[in-house]
Amino acid sequence: MIQETHSNIDILFFGTSRFAVPVLEALVTHGYRIAGVVTRPDERAGRKCLLTPPPVKVTAVAHGIPVFQPKKLDVRDFTEGKIPQADVFIVVAYGKIIPKAILDMPRLGALNIHPSLLPRWRGPAPIQYAILHGDAETGVTIMQMDEEMDHGPILASSKFQVLNSKFVYKELYDILARMGAELLLETLPRWLKGNITPIPQDESGATYSKILMRGDGRIDWKKSAREIERMTRAFHPWPGAWTIWTRDGTPLRVRIEEADAIDAPPQKGSAGHVWRDAGHPLLVRTGDGSLVIKKIGAEGRRVLGAEDFIRGYPAFLDTVLE
Known part of the structure; x- marks a missing residue:
């Protein structure tokens, strides 16, 4: 990999929920160039069903970053210039499947921050499942994305001890969101310099969370x-x-x-x-x-x-x- 620095790369950020906000804020604060933010469309929320923007959109607009809200990701949006291409994708709690053809576009890959110690608790509710099953530790993982869910090789992870703790979901959510931002700031420069060899996940240790009903x-x-x-x-x-x-x-x-x-x-x-x-x-x-x-x-x-x-x-x- 050609050595890069954050001053000469463009990042396309994919994210929707509040979990992704500390990561986007950290990238902006540390001078990374954000070509745009891809997030989900505004949705109606609250008792009055008001059309409400995703938290990531609010943050992006506050920093003057272009925002793109496709109902469905389409390769043509990128090839035709509707959504800017970039050197690397950073994906955090986006909430939609990104097609492989799009993941393959950035020359430096697509990186995802996942709030568990992969391969444990792949899927959409890893924080809830860690609490529910009484895990002694949890954490965050940065992986290089592939076409399978939370399956790609691991760049870095950071552990957080929860044994005998009384964290509720929202508390642990906020802690892991901050940890994800910190871990990305530590990991991304090394990735851009070609100093990280991703490690495949151990499939024998894979467990899965599901969408909560x-x-x-x-x-x-x-x-x-x-x-x-x-x-x-x-x-x-x-x-x-x-x-x-x-x-x-x-x-x-x-x-x-x-x-x-x-x-x-x-x-x-x-x-x-x-x-x-x-x-x-x-x-x-x-x-x-x-x-x-x-x-x-x-x-x-x-x-x-x-x-x-x-x-x-x-x-x-x-x-x-x-």
């Missing part, structure tokens, strides 16, 4: 209290960890916002049985141990502490959640 948040009370506690953190704020309470014959969705796990089960009841003891105003029996409810909210109502919730819904005690 609302139904993924439904609690199975036969699981252990520790598994369910991790679920409340992994799925916060969406899809949330929720259960069904049948109140006066009517099913009511109840969301567990914050919880702890303890080993002690009640003396009676099956998995899902709601109880209390002298030290805890609200517990639920699980397949192994009990879940200590700290914050909880009925659907359409505000989130309450356990004591306040029981005061407002005394019939919740001694029921069985589904």
Whole structure:
């Protein structure tokens, strides 16, 4: 590879979500030339369904960087000059598959920042899955993209210890976003100088996350209290960890916002049985141990502490959640 410096290369940045913003900001701050930003189209969001630009677009516009928002990536957009070509692509949380014909265009490759220690947790929800499965460590990986999902050879990675931590998804998301920006600033100059040989991923260690659906948040009370506690953190704020309470014959969705796990089960009841003891105003029996409810909210109502919730819904005690 011909040695390059950041002063004589053009970068085309692909990104959409808030996770990509620290990376784009870091590149701009450190003097990299951004030929343009490719992001997803504006979408309607919020209660008023207002047309809202992606966070990356807001950042790009603030820095005077040209923005391109194709509904579908097409090679002709690049060959016909609608989207500028560049020496290297940087892809961070773009949210769409980039065709191989486009990935092959930049002479210095297409690099992706992924929020896991690849090949563990390929796919769209790696942070949630790391929390959900109680991983001792997670991190970020920079890889050279190929046509398969999160499959390309690795340039660099950075680890972050999460053993025995209580991070919720949004907290870990922000930490890994900053780590990704820092790792790229360390890695990109070495890549441009030809000082990195990408290492193929070990396929025997590959695991996969999937797109989360609302139904993924439904609690199975036969699981252990520790598994369910991790679920409340992994799925916060969406899809949330929720259960069904049948109140006066009517099913009511109840969301567990914050919880702890303890080993002690009640003396009676099956998995899902709601109880209390002298030290805890609200517990639920699980397949192994009990879940200590700290914050909880009925659907359409505000989130309450356990004591306040029981005061407002005394019939919740001694029921069985589904």
